[in-house]
Amino acid sequence: AQSVAQPEDQVNVAEGNPLTVKCTYSVSGNPYLFWYVQYPNRGLQFLLKYITGDNLVKGSYGFEAEFNKSQTSFHLKKPSALVSDSALYFCAVRDDSNYQLIWGAGTKLIIKP
Amino acid sequence: KAGVTQTPRYLIKTRGQQVTLSCSPISGHRSVSWYQQTPGQGLQFLFEYFSETQRNKGNFPGRFSGRQFSNSRSEMNVSTLELGDSALYLCASSGRDRALYEQYFGPGTRLTVT
Numbered sequence: 001a002q003s004v005a006q007p008e009d010q011v012n013v014a015e016g017n018p019l020t021v022k023c024t025y026s027v028s029g030n031p032y033l034f035w036y037v038q039y040p041n042r043g044l045q046f047l048l049k050y051i052t053g054d055n056l057v058k059g060s061y062g063f064e065a066e067f068n069k070s071q072t073s074f075h076l077k078k079p080s081a082l083v084s085d086s087a088l089y090f091c092a093v094r095d096d097s098n099y100q101l102i103w104g105a106g107t108k109l110i111i112k113p
Numbered sequence: 114k115a116g117v118t119q120t121p122r123y124l125i126k127t128r129g130q131q132v133t134l135s136c137s138p139i140s141g142h143r144s145v146s147w148y149q150q151t152p153g154q155g156l157q158f159l160f161e162y163f164s165e166t167q168r169n170k171g172n173f174p175g176r177f178s179g180r181q182f183s184n185s186r187s188e189m190n191v192s193t194l195e196l197g198d199s200a201l202y203l204c205a206s207s208g209r210d211r212a213l214y215e216q217y218f219g220p221g222t223r224l225t226v227t
Contacts (some may be wrong), residue, residue, distance in 0.1 A: 034215065036218075041220070042220055042221075043117070043119075043203055043205075043218035043219050043220045043221050044203065044205075044216075044218040045218070046215040046216070046217065049215060090156065098161075098168075098169040099169070100146070100158050100161060100169055100171075101158070101216070103155055103156040103157075104155075105155045106155060106156075
């Protein structure tokens with residue numbers, strides 16, 4: 001069965017430092033992976049996706065994610081964190097049986113000034 | 114292009130009542146998916162509609178139902194509300210017929226059952 005895990009409930013980073021939000025997945029075929037962000041009292045916003053191709057995927061708001069097939073990971077990264085990046089981040093993988101997204105539990109990212 | 118809209122934004126209902134939530138997708142999008150978001154269970158898939166047909170269904174009881182109209186607008190209904198139904202209900206639309214690629218989410222409807 002397909003699954004996705006976000007091992008950290010919360011990540012704290014100082015403003016200006018690089019940030020990483022971790023995601024690992026388990027799929028039977030080729031993974032289709034996504035990152036979304038949710039700001040307070042708002043719906044989810046799409047950040048980036050990996051379907052195929054380059055392992056480093058660039059997305060919105062300066063975020064990027066690195067696909068690592070051997071480690072079955074798809075970590076979200078940003079070189080220099082902003083306070084406005086503070087939000088809830090979700091990793092998702094496509095379920096091959098019904099093409100729906102399976103979601104991680106979410107990681108709360110807190111950027112301190 | 115207008116985004117996904119959901120109405121109402123907030124609802125307070127009593128146990129045993131029923132509720133109907135509405136979602137208008139982005140113009141041209143034909144796939145609409147519904148999710149329930151709770152602190153304890155995270156995001157859980159309810160169902161997906163495409164061209165007025167339910168394509169997929171998550172693992173929710175029959176009290177949860179939905180439909181899609183010819184203009185792609187969708188509604189979900191929850192009957193005989195329980196306290197545990199309190200959640201943020203999110204609707205997402207996609208331009209792809211299988212929600213294969215990115216989904217665009219509405220702001221959600223916050224349902225509180227008392």
